[in-house]
Amino acid sequence: MGPSQLAQSIKKAKIRVMYDLAREMDDVISLTVGEPDFQTPQRIIDVSNHYFNEGLTKYTPNSGLDVLKEAIADTYEPILGRRVNPKENVMITVGAQEALLVTMQVTLNPGDEVMICTPHYPSYIYQAYICHANPVLVEVKEENGWMPLVSDIKAKMTDKTKMLILTSPCNPTGGEIDRATLEEIAELVRDKDMLVISDECYNTIRYSDTPFTSIASFEGMKDKTVVINSFSKAFAMPGWRVGYAIGPAWVIEQMPKTHDVTVSCVPAPFQYAAAFALKNCDAEAAEMLASYQRRRDLVFQGINNIDGLSAIEPKGAFYLFFNIKESGMTSEEFAFSLLKQEKLALVPGDGFGEAGEGYIRLTYAADEDSLKKAIERLDRFMKNNR
Numbered sequence: 001m002g003p004s005q006l007a008q009s010i011k012k013a014k015i016r017v018m019y020d021l022a023r024e025m026d027d028v029i030s031l032t033v034g035e036p037d038f039q040t041p042q043r044i045i046d047v048s049n050h051y052f053n054e055g056l057t058k059y060t061p062n063s064g065l066d067v068l069k070e071a072i073a074d075t076y077e078p079i080l081g082r083r084v085n086p087k088e089n090v091m092i093t094v095g096a097q098e099a100l101l102v103t104m105q106v107t108l109n110p111g112d113e114v115m116i117c118t119p120h121y122p123s124y125i126y127q128a129y130i131c132h133a134n135p136v137l138v139e140v141k142e143e144n145g146w147m148p149l150v151s152d153i154k155a156k157m158t159d160k161t162k163m164l165i166l167t168s169p170c171n172p173t174g175g176e177i178d179r180a181t182l183e184e185i186a187e188l189v190r191d192k193d194m195l196v197i198s199d200e201c202y203n204t205i206r207y208s209d210t211p212f213t214s215i216a217s218f219e220g221m222k223d224k225t226v227v228i229n230s231f232s233k234a235f236a237m238p239g240w241r242v243g244y245a246i247g248p249a250w251v252i253e254q255m256p257k258t259h260d261v262t263v264s265c266v267p268a269p270f271q272y273a274a275a276f277a278l279k280n281c282d283a284e285a286a287e288m289l290a291s292y293q294r295r296r297d298l299v300f301q302g303i304n305n306i307d308g309l310s311a312i313e314p315k316g317a318f319y320l321f322f323n324i325k326e327s328g329m330t331s332e333e334f335a336f337s338l339l340k341q342e343k344l345a346l347v348p349g350d351g352f353g354e355a356g357e358g359y360i361r362l363t364y365a366a367d368e369d370s371l372k373k374a375i376e377r378l379d380r381f382m383k384n385n386r
């Protein structure tokens with residue numbers, strides 16, 4: 001007896017490798033993990049404490065509390081141009097991570113193909129493995145503004161394709177899929193027997209005035225799309241583990257079953273706090289966004305001023321995925337040498353799939369002082385290693 005094939009197939013994320021190495025060293029600047037550096041707004045914590053004190057320490061219904069589902073339906077009404085039915089179309093999960101997994105668990109069969117735009121959020125691949133489905137990667141390139149080409153998606157489609165995962169804004173690239181491309185993708189999948197997962201975890205962390213577009217808002221996509229979202233990024237609540245899925249009733253109604261046998265439910269006070277955040281905390285979210293935007297500008301300009309490094313302007317999320325190809329190093333060599341020589345921990349791009357080779361991910365959800373120092377260290381590193 002030994003570890004299962006599944007356990008052996010899951011590799012430790014390079015984000016965690018770099019993060020753990022950084023923790024063992026003194027004076028390291030670590031821009032590795034993708035989480036807000038802000039504390040959860042106090043008003044949200046207060047709501048949670050209130051409900052704990054009120055004695056809400058029991059299980060909740062598996063699919064979540066109505067109060068939160070209603071708030072989600074309200075939040076998504078202007079995005080989708082329609083109000084989803086909170087009871088039939090919304091499921092509360094343990095972070096977006098579990099929302100992604102349960103969506104796959106209740107819709108995929110062994111051998112089904114899941115198309116993933118890459119460089120990608122690493123969990124997608126392993127979640128497909130858990131469901132005995134096969135990931136099929138569609139490469140997304142920097143020269144296309146980190147947007148997938150519809151022709152590339154089309155070229156990889158087979159009669160086994162049952163799912164396409166879109167991440168916009170994207171972790172790790174900071175790219176966003178524009179409305180015209182989303183429309184073309186909708187056109188492509190509309191008549192196919194498949195689902196789109198639209199991972200919208202960063203839909204409120206965007207640096208443009210145009211409204212966010214969800215592929216689920218297009219005609220014919222209501223029954224074809226499962227929207228995934230989270231409280232981790234928008235409201236700086238990564239440790240609370242609250243996320244959700246919005247989708248067709250036949251998908252959502254199956255979710256409480258796999259959710260029940262794995263995690264049962266999200267703690268009630270956290271669900272009340274999340275509902276409060278959606279209804280009352282736009283101002284706090286906007287303040288954090290303004291700060292991310294200043295930091296994005298700082299690192300974007302800083303990197304492009306360094307000889308041998310370059311990046312295109314991130315449109316959303318809080319990552320800069322910069323090009324190191326001129327250095328002649330692999331992304332892993334670059335990241336390890338940088339940590340050793342300059343005590344700066346960043347994540348090698350190949351941790352997000354082979355398509356990320358030649359790039360490094362920098363998380364700019366950190367204070368400006370650390371970001372300025374990080375740029376200085378990168379500058380010195382490039383000068384010393386040319």
Ligand SMILES: Cc1ncc(COP(=O)(O)O)c(C=O)c1O
Pocket residue numbers: 034094095096097098121167170171199201229230231232238242243
């Ligand atoms: C694209 C993307 N999807 C999903 C998640 C999972 O988020 P959560 O904390 O809600 O599980 C993350 C977290 O980094 C992410 O970047």
